[in-house]
Amino acid sequence: MAPWGYAGNPESIPSPTTPAAERPNIVLVLADDLGFTDLGSYGSEINTPTLDALAQEGVRFTNYHTAANCAPARAMLLTGVDAHIAGVPNIPEMLAPEQKRHSHYQGVLGNNVVTVATLLEGAGYHTYMAGKWHLGAGPGQLPSERGFKRTVALADSGADNWEQRPYIPLYEKASWYADGKEYQLPDDFYSSRFLVDKTIEFIDSNIDDGTPFFAYLPFQAVHIPVQAPQEFIDRYMGVYDGGWDELREQRRQKAVELGIIPADSGIGRMSTTDDWNALDADQRRYQAKRMAVYGAMVEAMDYHLGRLVDYLKEREQYHNTIIIFTSDNGAEASGPADPGSFIARRGPTALGYHTDYERLGLKGSYNSISPSFASAAASPLAFYKFYAGEGGMRVPLIVAGAELADKGGLNHAFSFVTDITPTILSFAGVEPPERRYRGRPVEPIIGRDLGPLLRQEVDRVYGPEDAVGYELAGHAALFQGDYKLVLNRGPLGDGQWRLYDIVRDPGETSDLASQQPARLQRMLSAYERYARDNKVLAVPPGYDHLKQLVINTLYQRLRTPILVALLTALVLLPFLMTWRNTRKDA
Known part of the structure; x- marks a missing residue:
């Protein structure tokens, strides 16, 4: 199947092919650093009733992949174009000087792509955004200039969830903007509550004019610092006292019961996973609370998303709204293995944070989970954020709406983050420009419309020979049919190409490279074509x-x-x- 698009006049401007009264509202919800089994409907112990209800009213994708870190995923999500072509091959904070000499390696969304918001706005939709942007803050780069009519946006890679302050020394302040102007957060700010409040406010401002809306809601949850209200934290105290290995196996078993993964799926153990039983009682107590705050932050996100769903129902808009939920990448694993050490405390202290057990997750607290619990959040997958293993790239995807036929269904077909934009446009009855938009050249969308899968018209939108490539900071992958070619660099990877059947072996436990050398070579050749066509640059020697x-x-x-x-x-x-x-x- 050819890349999704149309063969009309290349100078034409997209226009709706469906009458306004029949076009659905569309809500795109994006979690941050959410692991593959962090939702109840994917095998989690975390209470996520809103998202689980959406899963029962829609379709859960079990083989959906995204980029392994923030900005590249968001660039592809909102444009349907490969991150390298869109100008965001990596987050700008991690680009090497040798790479930034090239115009497409700036880490900000290029003017050669059009966002789904721009296309929907041009087709008559109201367009709103409340949440994390991280695709540029310079002239012409904020979301208010990329198709969103009303916005409140965090321009940075992350920030505190309780107040307007940075979370890493890179930033002098937390850079929030509203409708393109610098913005001061309210005193009673908590990120998930505030972002849903603003989304409701934006939608409500035009709810009675009969015009459909597109609302983009990229939460801060569960990006570091991991923080949550005390009432949510209390619900998870004691839940994680058994440790990460126990949790990882519990989630694997539940995912099997739900049909998310095959019954015989293998599960590996990451080298960065510590021995829970080697910790003393105080260490286990602290580690368990770190994860309790994480679970609380996920539930708080779900709770506030539930308020948006309730609002749509109260205003009689829910029946005509498509809700898409996913994550930008897999679980974040940067938390220190020993949070009680002087070294681990010194960094947060230098930024004015504390790491006290009693106040963990509350205002002023710096909390994050370690690689050990991050591995459980991604269970049964290998690796996590930044790496090209399934734990960094495979995340939940739920699509819910009244017009979907397969209520509560599971879809096991491969899908990719570039598929979201063409799917949204298909729902809206809007055809994308292939080569030009409003008189300027633009890159064509390469993703596929998932509508035929949702309507159960086809078994897959990518044929067995269609190849989807991916690269981030030297980590690389190529998906083709049921197979994945993958290379993970150090410190966790060994820099060797490996081959997996990720349908039968999502945990990447059985390397097939030596058993299927012909397939390995074909896929290596396909990756080389991908890298050449998408102008992938090699990382400098010694890059980390x-x-x-x-x-x-x-x-x-x-x-x-x-x-x-x-x-x-x-x-x-x-x-x-x-x-x-x-x-x-x-």
């Missing part, structure tokens, strides 16, 4: 994404090389040491 983040932070904040060593010692060394701790046994 966290090391590059440290270097970029130093130069961004100081712009004086002489002071680099001093700031490293005072502020950033603890963060670097935390990362090094995760390399043991790798």
